Amino acid sequence: MRNYQLAESWYSKLVTMKDAPVDSYITYAEVLRNNGKYTEAKKQYEYLKDSRFPGVDPAMMDRMIRSCDSAVFWMNHPTDIQVRNLVFTNSIYSDWGGIPFSRGLLFLSDRLESGFNNKKYGWTGNGYTHLFIADESRTVKPLDTDNINGVFHTGLVTLSADASEMVVSKTDHSVLKDHTSGDRHLNLLGFSLYSSRYAGGKWSAVTPLSFGAATKGYSVGDPFLSKDGKFLYFSSDIPGGYGGTDIYYAERLSDGAWSTPKNIGPAVNTAGQERCPAFDEKGNFYFASDALVGMGGLDIYVVAGGNFTKGTPLNMGYPVNSPEDDFAFYFKDGSRGYLSSNRQGGKGNDDIYSFRIPSAASSYAKLSGKVINGTTSAPIANAVVTITDSSRNERRQISTDDDGRFSFRLDTLSAYQLKAEKTGYHGHGTFVDMSKQGDEDSTYVLMKLDSIILDRPQKLFDQIGNIYFDYDKWELKPGMKAEVDKLVNILQVEPTLKVEISAYTDARGKASYNMKLSRERAQSVVNYLEEKGIDAARLQAKGYGESKLVNGCSDGVPCTEREHLQNRRVEFTLFRR
Known part of the structure; x- marks a missing residue:
């Protein structure tokens, strides 16, 4: 379902079970890559290689290990290419494949459009994929449904x-593929x-292209x-290619027909999936592949000069590529264009992103920092730090080095949301407004992560003041809810955990009444968690x-109100499910 955070938590539990299947380790490693946790993914690939499981290709594991190392380098050394979510085209559905047309943008979507053919695709539960156009006013509508979309x-x-x-x-009923999913034959x-x-x-109405017998019965897209x-x-x-799908080309003949397709060769095509061929104005060749050294899923590659028979494909690096699928890389002009990706932080499944190659004269600001253990102050290596510029729908990630340090090069002084995460720690977020830094072109941020503690009570409300319960009250106040949200975040990121909410009172009043009051306080926290x-x-x-x-401050002992307040608290204890 591409919910990579939840998948990571469940696979982390699965691989600890006796006789866990080999493919669970492989999927766990891939999910870790999807979440940008390359160091942890690398450990899984090394374990798979060293354990010599039947069916596990050591050469493939070597490639995945190199991919993890390369991804960390690319994230810590991003290119200057600016990648931004194209908000006006994207929806909660899958939107992808943007290409410019008549001062607008053509793209594909499986959204369910009012007044349009809303037949649902059984595989996803969404609509079938159709062509849409966004015009100059950014109004989106289906394209010429009678002749193009079916x-x-x-x-x-x-x-x-x-x-x-x-x-x-377009879908072709003569190209029928068998597929087995579990005990279902599709x-x-x-x-x-x-x-x-x-x-x-x-x-005009569409007419089929003919490549002779070569493609009969096979999918072409x-x-x-x-x-x-x-x-x-x-x-x-x-048939006769190098793997799942390969890239081919055909030449238009003098009579307008197309020649027999030719495979562009093993310099580009692999045992995996190669997709979305394209050229830019300078003749450089671009494509997507999931079987070369990359960041995860499909990555975008370029062959300089377009010599795809002998040239070496180069990964476009970060942020063009991400830990998820990145594909459909098309230029609008010499420095701008579009790509598609299901990277985290988008509006839906696949989203369309614009990209821009800045000029050499562009200026940059620097936001750097360090991630440390909140208790010991020790640096935390390989934490994933995410920076989000919500005003421009731009999101980037980086991994901390061995000293816990990170650095982002930014092309604008804006307001940014920062978040640091690592398995086994509470995530930490902070807000940095670099637009108010004056003439400074750099900012430093210290981020502290606390370890997630299991099987031991921990205070939920640590601050004295409006965080604790008022005397004889059990309702959660706004300030208290902000603290409970920290627990919400833990439970969302770690779905294999359960929690006991323990509430207490001070000693004033009857013990039986205080017991009932404390249960009400605990239940008020539980109710809020369920609302979330x-x-x-x-x-x-x-x-x-x-x-x-x-x-x-027991019965009869004179205490200040501040001292009584310390007892009107809530604690929580996390357990594995």
């Missing part, structure tokens, strides 16, 4: 240089390519037309009345 999936498209011709991938449909012409403000219109590049599972979406089965409320005072 009942089933529409896939990636490519346009000729003058935008008069479109090649589009039939999946593949894609074929079709062409359409634009005239009079409308696209991800088209890209060369600038001169003479060559068509695409991905396909045609925490499963009731993970929560236990207990009241201890005046039985466990933290000072000497």
